[in-house]
Amino acid sequence: MVASNLVKQxxxxxxxxxxxxxxxxxxxxxxQIHHSDVQTLPDNGEIPVIVVLKSSPKASQERQxxxxxxxxxDYISQVQEEFTKExxxxxxxxxVKFKHVPAVAKSVSEKELQRLQQSQLVQGVxxxxxxxxxxxxxxxxxxxxxxxxxxxQGEGYAVAIIDSGVESSHPFFQQRVIDGACFxxxxxxxxxxxxAFGVSAGQPCTGNAxxxxxxxxxGIVAGFQAQLSGVAPQANLLTLxxxxxxxQRMGSRDSDIMQALEWVYEHAEKHNVxxxxxxxxxxxxxxxxxxxxxxxxxxxxxxxxxxxxIASGNERYTNxxxxxxxxxxxxxVGSTDPDGNISSFSNxxxxxxxxxxxxxxxxxxxxxxxxxxxxxxxxxxxxxGAIALLRSAFPDASxxxxxxxxxxxxxxxxxxxxxxxxxxxxxxxxxxxxxxMVAPAPGGNRSEPPGKQPACRANVDGIIVEDMTExxxxxxxxxxx
Numbered sequence: 001m002v003a004s005n006l007v008k009q010x011x012x013x014x015x016x017x018x019x020x021x022x023x024x025x026x027x028x029x030x031x032q033i034h035h036s037d038v039q040t041l042p043d044n045g046e047i048p049v050i051v052v053l054k055s056s057p058k059a060s061q062e063r064q065x066x067x068x069x070x071x072x073x074d075y076i077s078q079v080q081e082e083f084t085k086e087x088x089x090x091x092x093x094x095x096v097k098f099k100h101v102p103a104v105a106k107s108v109s110e111k112e113l114q115r116l117q118q119s120q121l122v123q124g125v126x127x128x129x130x131x132x133x134x135x136x137x138x139x140x141x142x143x144x145x146x147x148x149x150x151x152x153q154g155e156g157y158a159v160a161i162i163d164s165g166v167e168s169s170h171p172f173f174q175q176r177v178i179d180g181a182c183f184x185x186x187x188x189x190x191x192x193x194x195x196a197f198g199v200s201a202g203q204p205c206t207g208n209a210x211x212x213x214x215x216x217x218x219g220i221v222a223g224f225q226a227q228l229s230g231v232a233p234q235a236n237l238l239t240l241x242x243x244x245x246x247x248q249r250m251g252s253r254d255s256d257i258m259q260a261l262e263w264v265y266e267h268a269e270k271h272n273v274x275x276x277x278x279x280x281x282x283x284x285x286x287x288x289x290x291x292x293x294x295x296x297x298x299x300x301x302x303x304x305x306x307x308x309x310i311a312s313g314n315e316r317y318t319n320x321x322x323x324x325x326x327x328x329x330x331x332x333v334g335s336t337d338p339d340g341n342i343s344s345f346s347n348x349x350x351x352x353x354x355x356x357x358x359x360x361x362x363x364x365x366x367x368x369x370x371x372x373x374x375x376x377x378x379x380x381x382x383x384x385g386a387i388a389l390l391r392s393a394f395p396d397a398s399x400x401x402x403x404x405x406x407x408x409x410x411x412x413x414x415x416x417x418x419x420x421x422x423x424x425x426x427x428x429x430x431x432x433x434x435x436x437m438v439a440p441a442p443g444g445n446r447s448e449p450p451g452k453q454p455a456c457r458a459n460v461d462g463i464i465v466e467d468m469t470e471x472x473x474x475x476x477x478x479x480x481x
Contacts, residue, residue, distance in 0.1 A: 154232025202239030231385025
């Protein structure tokens with residue numbers, strides 16, 4: 001099949017860190033389409049797309065009231081079934097059905113694409129983009145050395161690393177990789193499968209020099225050894241490999257990332273997930289991109305108080321970031337160098353949330369080694385690790401409160417565009433949470449919600465301070481909480 005110019009513009013992009021653009025083929029809120037660095041189609045001439053279906057929660061509730069569907073997942077399944085019947089799709093081996101969002105992913109022909117555009121059941125058709133992967137002692141830079149009580153360190157919580165897989169046997173992780181999965185459109189998972197589950201499934205990809213990436217990122221979050229440690233060295237790790245090796249190219253499709261986010265959503269309570277880290281992406285977005293399908297999963301995770309942290313990208317843009325970092329409900333992270341200045345490679349725009357050390361970061365590499373690397377890929381896990389640390393200190397903090405907490409640092413000016421962005425500084429984040437919540441006593445696991453703080457006890461820099469004045473004592477002389 002000879003592909004049209006339109007079709008060619010909907011697929012493969014030149015390989016390079018964060019060099020993938022986002023497209024919307026049909027959508028009620030279509031955004032500007034970028035078509036830079038477009039390559040030719042695969043030999044089969046098909047287009048990988050994500051189809052978001054029209055849905056009505058109200059209709060779902062009405063059907064439930066009539067004794068029909070039992071829950072929202074049943075409703076989504078019904079919507080998907082109606083759509084696949086309309087399209088005449090009977091071979092589901094190449095079809096991805098999402099369980100918590102009314103969407104499917106599939107490679108389609110030009111004729112099928114036209115039929116999708118005409119369907120009354122379709123809300124939008126999105127190109128299933130191909131994304132590429134985007135410690136100098138950074139502890140002092142983000143203030144870990146200045147925390148009087150650094151005992152929490154992420155203990156009891158996990159961070160999900162959606163990346164190229166993690167070498168779980170690396171001594172830097174000390175058996176804290178507790179679960180994982182793999183999602184690969186071209187069968188790069190173990191056993192040449194398209195999806196696999198368990199710690200072994202989350203091992204590093206093979207066949208590309210960039211397969212070290214996830215292991216390096218994970219070490220920044222939670223690695224530990226005597227001379228070097230990550231930000232939250234007692235946190236657990238979930239490793240999700242979403243990268244496929246296609247010839248000399250390495251990358252992940254949006255649909256694989258969405259499957260990984262859905263897996264994290266389903267395991268959030270089981271593993272006490274505090275944050276998701278995604279040091280990947282592509283494209284150039286000067287404004288937020290909240291119509292992207294991935295946003296639906298980021299918002300679902302936030303409902304479970306899981307914060308999604310995403311690297312801004314390394315293309316040196318001074319008025320744009322990559323996708324999915326452009327999603328407003330994620331924490332978008334830029335990079336600073338060891339001297340504290342904005343890294344020259346770091347993407348920036350007005351909506352950038354925070355910057356963190358990303359220049360010359362030493363962390364774990366493959367085969368038990370340690371390597372130094374630079375990029376916003378290294379900055380994002382600093383923030384993800386900080387989220388785990390903060391959550392272990394304040395277990396009842398919401399995703400919104402945690403996101404606000406990490407944005408309490410001192411502002412750093414980017415000389416390239418004059419924009420100011422706060423730099424991650426963990427002591428300020430802790431102070432912010434201490435002001436709106438009361439941390440649990442040692443051994444406790446709950447904190448009082450804002451507005452209900454005990455008047456006779458406070459947490460000051462990790463130290464429980466008790467008020468011994470008369471109004472805080474009972475007749476027996478014990479403190480009243």
